[in-house]
Structures are given as structure tokens and as C-alpha cells.
Amino acid sequence: MNTLLKLVVQRVALGILLLFAASILIFVGTNILPGDVAQAVLGQSATPQALANLRAELGLDQPAYIRYFEWLAGVLHGDLGKSLTNGQDIAAAIGQRLSNTLFLAAVSAIIAVPLAITLGLIAVRYRDRWPDKVISAVTLASVSVPEFLLGYILMYFLAVQFHIAPSVSTIYPGMSFWAKLHAITLPVIVLVLVVQGQMMRMTRAAVLNLMQSAYIETAELKGLRPFLIIARHAFPNAISPVINVVMINLAYLVVGIVVTEVVFVYPGMGQYLVDHVSKRDVPVVQACGLIFAAVYIGLNMLADVISILANPRLRHPK
């Protein structure tokens, strides 16, 4: 148990370290971007004096490293700063949008992960036969089609032609859970289709890799049903590679779905980020960047920890 704990603590510590490194990268990256917030706010006709005053007011005349540590200190206290363009508290503004994004990601993940793994196992069961080929072809096709195209196609058929789901997925506080769920039907379908392929293929490849093992032959000679052999004897040993791909896709569901949000007018993080990048609102971009980095690092750290826990040799030492 001791070695296990040590390994897990190591991973977590590494994740935190990585997050700090990411915060530096985000800060440096946003600071070397061309353009000037004061200029953007005041417009082309502003006087040099007005620009200088605004910069001083926003703290932009301080050296970069001081601003970094001030920003970091704020973040550690839960203060993400104020938006440069509208003066709103960023934490409050992001809160609602982040929960919207997480809601969409969670619903998509709850459908996509079990579906992808089941399809992967079915593909192994009927490897090189028609079910395998159909699954591979369909998932490959759905990955290859751009999300916005997939979104518009679904919108045309499911919303416009058959009125099954709403074409606009705007949700707002006060909506009931079921109403929200109904509203996001289309983006969920799009996202499930998009993340499906990689997870399914990884499951198929990882499990197939194990099918030559001696213990699979043992299971066959025990007279077990083929699907039972795959699900019960092969899959538990394939968790480690599969979980890594699953987590990368979950991270994508949180941070990479700007296009889907725009297509379905969904009030999530992605849209918020894009709006403020165009306005050069650096604190908002930094805050979003840091949250995305935290999600990525957190999920991958979780994948590592699950991989460690899935290994019986580490879980039950001699």
C-alpha cells in the first residue's frame, strides 16, 4: 500500500508542478501577443496621455514578473481579476459558463465512453468480419467529418425536418434539468460522434493486443463465451492504455468544443474565450487558459492514477 500511495502522491505533485509551468507559459504567451488593451479600449483617436493614464489604472505599466506574481497570488485566492473591457469580475462571469460547459461535457462523456468501449469490444469479438468493418468505417467517418458540418447536417434533419430536437441549444439558469437535457440533444450527438472514433479504436487495438496471451487461451479452453472472454479476461488488462485515450477525449470535451458551441449558440467557455480574445481582454484569456490547462492536467493526472490503481501488482504487492 505504501508504494502505491507514494506513486499516486508523486503523480499529483507532478501535476501541480506542471500547472505552475503552464501558468507561466500562459502569462508569457498572452503578454507577447501584439496589440494593446488601452488602445483597443480607447480607440484610434485616443491621446497619448489618456492611453498612459489607462495603462497606469490597469497596472500595465508594471514590469511583467511583478504582474505575474500579483496575478498568481490572486488566482490562488480565487480572484481571477476583472475584465479589462467591461470591468466585470471574471470568476463570477466564468462560473456560470464553466458549469454549462461541464454539463455538456459530462452528458456527452456519459454516453460516449461506455458506447466507445462497448463498440471496441464488439469489434474485437467480430474482428475482420462485417460488424468490425462497419464499426470501424462509421467511427472513422464521424471523426473525419468537420464538427460544424456534422452539426448542420443533424440540425437540418433532426431539427428542421423532423422537429425532434431544438436547433438552438441556449440554456439559462432556472431551466429544469430535463429541459436543459432536451436543449443540448444535438450538440451531445455531435460531440459523441466526434470523440467516439479514437476511444473505440484504442479499445479495439489494446484488447486485440492481449488476445494472443496465454490466459486468453486458458479462458477459451474453459469454454467461456467469446464476448465474455473479451470483456472479463482481456479488457481489465487493457484499462491502462484505454483510460489515457479516454481522458484526452474528456479533456477535449471541455476545452476543444468552441465550434460546436458556436454552431448551436451554446453559452459555454469556448464562446466566452473567443469573444474576449478578439477584444484583447488579457485577464479573461489568462483565466480561461489556466482553467483549460487545469482541466487537461487534472484529467491526465487522473488517467495516470487510474492506470496505477488498475495494476494488480501495485495494488496488491507481494
Add this chain to the structure above:
Amino acid sequence: MADKLLEVRNLKIEATAYPPGEKPRDITIVDDVSFQLEKGKVLGLIGESGAGKSTIGLSAMCYGRGGVRITGGEIVLNGRDIRQLKPGALRRVRGGEVTYVAQSAAAAFNPAKKLMDQVIETTLQRGEMSKSEAEQRAVMLFGKLGLPNPETFGRRFPHQVSGGQLQRAMTAMALCPKPDLVIFDEPTTALDVTTQIDVLAAIKEAIADTGVAALYITHDLAVVAQVSDDIMVLRGGKTVEYGDVRQIIEAPREEYTRALVSVREIEHEEKKPAAEPVLRVDNVTARYRGTNFDVLKNISVDLSPGQTLAVVGESGSGKSTLARVITGLLPPKEGTITFAGRELSPDMASRKRDDLRELQMIYQMADVAMNPRHTVGTIIGRPLEFYFGLKGEAKRKRIQELLDEIEMGQGFIDRYPAELSGGQKQRVCIARALAAKPKMIICDEVTSALDPLVADGILKLLLNLQKIEHVAYLFITHDLATVRAIADSIAVMYQGKVVRYGSKSEVLSPPFDDYTDLLLSSVPEMKLGWLEEVIEHRRMESAGN
């Protein structure tokens, strides 16, 4: 008249071969093999690798490994031909009427699941017993097979128990669903000789107690003689001889069977130790990095020029670690190595080229010790280039000389390792070691992966080369028959220590220390009733203490 359980008639099994550079073609693996088995009897299938014995064993479950297909004949089990069964019915035969014990239980158990869940899996699957009944039966079998703490044994994972225990657990798994027939596929081959005897006795007792019939597959005639009622000798997929065990062991009719029975009769007169040893290991203690446990403890041995020192012991005794220390792969914690009169520097990187040249090594797995994309000529030519700067025609001529020395002759120089048999591969490795003109070669289990007759050929070759080249061997092995055949002196290792060391005649003559006695008495002998004698003898001794 006992009931007939299994009757195999005119069995034919084929597979598709993919020879390098040629079109795939069908080859016959088993041809026209027939045998029968009565309830509660044991039939031993014996032969070298490639004889088709495992393939025949698995055919009793109508199972073909890899691309192997059963293409002809009848397999009548309990009165019906199982080749005609539908997949569902066949699954009920597998794991129910017939079960299987694999050679490597360590690989055959699922590493992610507890032993108990795996042992009772088929029994539960069939719904013949409740979970608690099945667990009770498993615990009973664990106890019968002599596993420690049978009540809690099943809660462990495969990596938490030893190889010998896993092999017994697999036997328990096979017996749990109350089968009519168990196929034992080399169940003790991967075990140490001292472990093998216990597992063998446990298996034999379990067979007798449960009244199950068995097919016992092995390449070791002495082992199969202890457990079988009948024996079938196979070669190249055909039956050589089929009869009851006494007839096969005591009065074999066929030439090939006689060769198997009389294998390992190499005579080797031991030589007197020379005044000046070529290798002196002086008080060496070693441990691996990051551990706090000495793998070798105060080892001191000498090896005279042109002679053979056999290092014997079971797995984990430190034999191979000693080789690593001598070659400089693992610098010792204490102690020195003197080679050809000069002290060797502890780690390989700082040794002189001549030290490296004069101390060569041959490994157990010839397969993985050669680059599969190099030809035999390139493999043997490499040390010639590296140490002697030979090129072109001169190099080719020397390679051919070496090939002649290992009795492989013309035509092999441009072949790839994949085109060679196991014995030939090991010969190429010997030639590569000889190419460096060494004073000493470390042979690490070089015959363990080979069939007995092939291994004999290799041993004869090594002895012959020793006479011609006057090279010394440090011969690491767990096999005492090999030791008898080639050693001049012997060091017996146990738990990192040399427990007995001296000339061959001294070490192999009584009085023995406890461990050497155990080791020597555990080597299966080619006679009926040997197993019972040894077990009885040990029981009396432990009662006496």
C-alpha cells in the same frame, strides 16, 4: 473391462506455414495418430518439440492453437465425435468434460483477477454448484494439492504466489468442475527440479483421488514414467511407439525410443585442477542497485584452464548474477575477479579490449541473442572484424573454418537465424564466441531450451571444442544430468551462497549436505516407482527428525 472415455482414430492435423521468401503452403503437423483412453487412466504423450504432442493433446478439446486445423479423423469422447459438435455444445465440453493445465501457469492465469475467481469460473458458469459450494471445493482441492493456507490462498493474485504454487493452482482449476479428462501440457517443465518433484507428486495424488483420466504431455521420459499407465512416443507428428509404460521404459522396440531412454550417457573423465587457474573469483559479494539485499554472498571459486566448472542451483540462487559479476555487467560490492593472472576492473566499461575478447558468453535463448536481420556470416564475422580486423576473403575463410568446427559446414554462411533450428542457432552462438579466441566462455543454461537429443549434441560439441581450443567453461545450469556429463569441478549454489564446491567426484559423492542431497534426489530417474520411493524416503526422514 473399464469404460472407454476417449478414442481418437486416424487424427490428421494441418496448419499453414509461411516460409520466408516462399508462398504459404499447408503442412501436416499430425498424421494418422490413433489412441484410446479408459476412465481414470493416464496416457503419456512424449516427444521432442515439433513432435505434435501438444497439438494432439489439445485435439481432445477439439481446439487448434493459432492457425492449426483438425482436418481428419474422429475424436470420440464419451461416445460421440466432438468434431461434429456445434460451438455451443463444444464449449460445454471444454472446461467441463475436458480441462487443461498449461506449461506456464504464470502466463496462463489472468494477472488482473484473483485466483479463486479464476479457479471456480467454469464451475459457476455451468451452474452446477453455488458460489459457496464451488469455493469449498476449490479450498478442498488447494489443500489436497498441498498449497499453503488453502482457506485464504484463493484471495491472492497470480503475481503474489510462486511458480510451483501457480502450477498447483492451475491443476486445482482444472479439477474443480469435476472433469472426466485433464490434459497436462508439460506442467512441471518450467519448474525447478526440487519444486517439480512436489508438484508431480501432488498431481499424481490428485489424479488418483479424483479418479479423473489424464493426457500427460512432456518431453521428459523420466517424468512421464512416474505418472502414466500407457505411453505414446511421437516424432514429427507420427506415432513411433505406443504401449504400456513398463514395456516402453524397460523394453523399447523402436530405435528412437531407445535413444530417448538412454539419453545423457556422455562419458567425461574429470581432469585434475591446474596450479594456476584461468579465473579466480575471490570472496565476491554483490547486490543490485536500489536494493538492500546481497544476491551473492562471499563467493570464492577457481576455474583451471581448459576445464569446466559447473555452477548448479535453482532459479533465484544467484547463478546468473555470478555471470554478470564476472563479465563486469554488475560490479561487485566486495571481492575481486582475477582472470588469466591479472585482476579485472570491476565494471565492463573500463576493461581492456583483450579482457573482453578472452572472456566470451553464450546464452540460454539463442533466438534473442542474435540479430534476426543479420546472416550467420555477419553474426560470426563481427567479432573477427572487431577483435582481429579481418576483412573480405580472409574473414570469409575464417567464418567457414568456424562453421566447420561447429559441424555446420557449407551453405549456412548466408542463411538467416529464422531459417535455422534451435540446435543450429545455439551452434552459431558458440561459433561467435569461439571467433574471439577466448580463454574462457560462460555458458548460461545453453542447453535448457533444447530437446534432450539436440542438447546432447551441443554438449558433445562443447567438450570436443574444449579439447581442440583448450578453452575453459563456466557452465551455469539447473540440470544435474548436464553437470555429470561435462563438469570437472562443481559449485552448488543456494540462496546466493556456494554450499558445496569441489571436484565433480567429491561433490557428487556422499556424505551430502542437506541441500545437495535434496537437489540430487529430486532428479527424475528413468525407472518405475521412483517418485513413490523418493516421497516415501523423505516422509520417513522427516518423521525421523
